[in-house]
Amino acid sequence: MFKKIREDIETVFKKDPAAKNVVEIILCYSGLHAIWMYRINHVLWKCGCKTFARILSTITRFFTGIEIHPGAKIGRRFFIDHGMGVVIGETTVIKDDVLLYQGVVLGGVTHEKKKRHPTVDNNVVIGAGAIVLGPIEIGDNAMIGAGSVVVKSVPPNTTVVGVPGTAVRKTENIIDLDHDKLPDPIAKALKMIIKEQGKIIERLEKLETQIKKEA
Numbered sequence: 001m002f003k004k005i006r007e008d009i010e011t012v013f014k015k016d017p018a019a020k021n022v023v024e025i026i027l028c029y030s031g032l033h034a035i036w037m038y039r040i041n042h043v044l045w046k047c048g049c050k051t052f053a054r055i056l057s058t059i060t061r062f063f064t065g066i067e068i069h070p071g072a073k074i075g076r077r078f079f080i081d082h083g084m085g086v087v088i089g090e091t092t093v094i095k096d097d098v099l100l101y102q103g104v105v106l107g108g109v110t111h112e113k114k115k116r117h118p119t120v121d122n123n124v125v126i127g128a129g130a131i132v133l134g135p136i137e138i139g140d141n142a143m144i145g146a147g148s149v150v151v152k153s154v155p156p157n158t159t160v161v162g163v164p165g166t167a168v169r170k171t172e173n174i175i176d177l178d179h180d181k182l183p184d185p186i187a188k189a190l191k192m193i194i195k196e197q198g199k200i201i202e203r204l205e206k207l208e209t210q211i212k213k214e215a
Helices: 002-015 022-028 030-046 050-064 185-214
Strands: 105-107 131-133 158-161 166-170
Touching (some): 002 022, 022 030
C-alpha cells in the first residue's frame, strides 16, 4: 500500500510542474485524494459492499469534485490534474500511466448492464473538457485534445481533436499534451472553403468582364 502511495506522489512530480513538495501534494491535490479513495471503494465493491462503496464515492465527489465509480478498473500511476468535473463510469477500464485533465467524462451510451464505458490504454492523455463515450478503446500513447467528443475507437499513437473527434496526426511515446499546438480540422476545412470561394469569385469577375467587352 505504501509503495503505491509513494508511486502516486512520484507520478504527480513527473506530470505536474507546479508540484513543489510532498506535503503540498498530500494536502492539496484533490485528484490524488480521489484516486486514493477510489482504491478503498474499489476493494469494498469487489468484496460485495457495493452500497457502502457508492456512499463513500459520493462523499469523495462532494469533497473533490471528482466522480469515480467504485466498479471502474484503474491501473498504476494514474493522475488527474486539477480534476474538478471529472466523471469515470462503472465499466471504465483505465490502464497504466494515464493522465486526465479537468472536466473529462468517460461515459456510457446504453442502459444495458454490460460493458458500456471506454477502455483507456497505457500512456494516454485526455485534455480538459474532453468527452469519451461508449465501449470504445483509446489506444496506447493516444492524445485526446481539449473539448473533443470521441465516440469511436482511437488507434494507438494517434492525436484526436474536435467534435466529433477526428484523427489529425500520429504521435509516439509522448506524455505531454501541447493544447496550443493541436491542429484544428474545422478551421482547416473553413480555410479551404474560403480559398475555393475566392477562386470562384475571381472566375465570375473575369467572366463578367469578358461579357461586358463582347457586349
